[in-house]
Amino acid sequence: MSTVREIYSAEQIAGRVDALADEIVARVSGSLTVIGVLKGSFVFLADLVRALERAGLSSHVEFLRLSSYGNKQKASGDVVLIGGYPDVDDDRTVLLVDDIVDTGNSLSYAVKLLQASGTQQIMTCTLLDKPSRREADIEVDFVGFAIPDEFVVGYGIDYAEDYRSLPYLGVVESVED
Numbered sequence: 793m794s795t796v797r798e799i800y801s802a803e804q805i806a807g808r809v810d811a812l813a814d815e816i817v818a819r820v821s822g823s824l825t826v827i828g829v830l831k832g833s834f835v836f837l838a839d840l841v842r843a844l845e846r847a848g849l850s851s852h853v854e855f856l857r858l859s860s861y862g863n864k865q866k867a868s869g870d871v872v873l874i875g876g877y878p879d880v881d882d883d884r885t886v887l888l889v890d891d892i893v894d895t896g897n898s899l900s901y902a903v904k905l906l907q908a909s910g911t912q913q914i915m916t917c918t919l920l921d922k923p924s925r926r927e928a929d930i931e932v933d934f935v936g937f938a939i940p941d942e943f944v945v946g947y948g949i950d951y952a953e954d955y956r957s958l959p960y961l962g963v964v965e966s967v968e969d
């Protein structure tokens with residue numbers, strides 16, 4: 793059996809998302825397209841674009857879907873684009889949004905994809921950062937919370953497709969029967 797130990801409440805997340813929106817608004821000039829990396833970013837992105845709007849910055853929304861194969865807790869590092877390519881005008885600033893930056897392989901793959909297609913100005917934002925696990929040479933511009941190397945679920949983030957709908961963030965713990 794497993795239980796989820798809460799690490800950030802819905803209220804704590806909401807406060808941090810508002811503060812992140814202020815940080816982003818202070819750094820972005822011109823028109824913004826927010827690109828969510830599916831599926832894990834969908835809840836965070838929905839809250840972030842509304843926080844940006846309240847902070848005075850409207851955005852277009854696109855998605856891209858990456859896969860690093862399977863439902864394992866450790867990503868393999870082999871990242872591929874599955875599904876369609878996001879539709880972005882080259883003159884817009886792109887904010888790439890993901891749930892977690894772990895090894896950094898996913899985000900750095902997505903940045904390279906966009907650069908190759910002609911996007912000039914790319915910034916990155918993740919709700920969570922596990923700095924101790926980094927492999928790729930990427931610095932995320934906006935981070936919600938830095939966390940230790942623990943497996944996190946909730947607020948859009950899954951373990952084998954479970955737990956995405958939890959309104960808070962937590963760590964899955966095994967419980968002996």
Ligand code: IMP
Nearest residue numbers: 832867892893894895896897898943944
């Ligand atoms: P990276 O390519 O290693 O940076 O992995 C990033 C992706 O791995 C995230 O977008 C998540 O989909 C997944 N991931 C990394 N850590 C966790 C976790 O603790 N819980 C759930 N998914 C995770």
Ligand code: MG
Nearest residue numbers: 830831832891
């Ligand atoms: Mg992901």
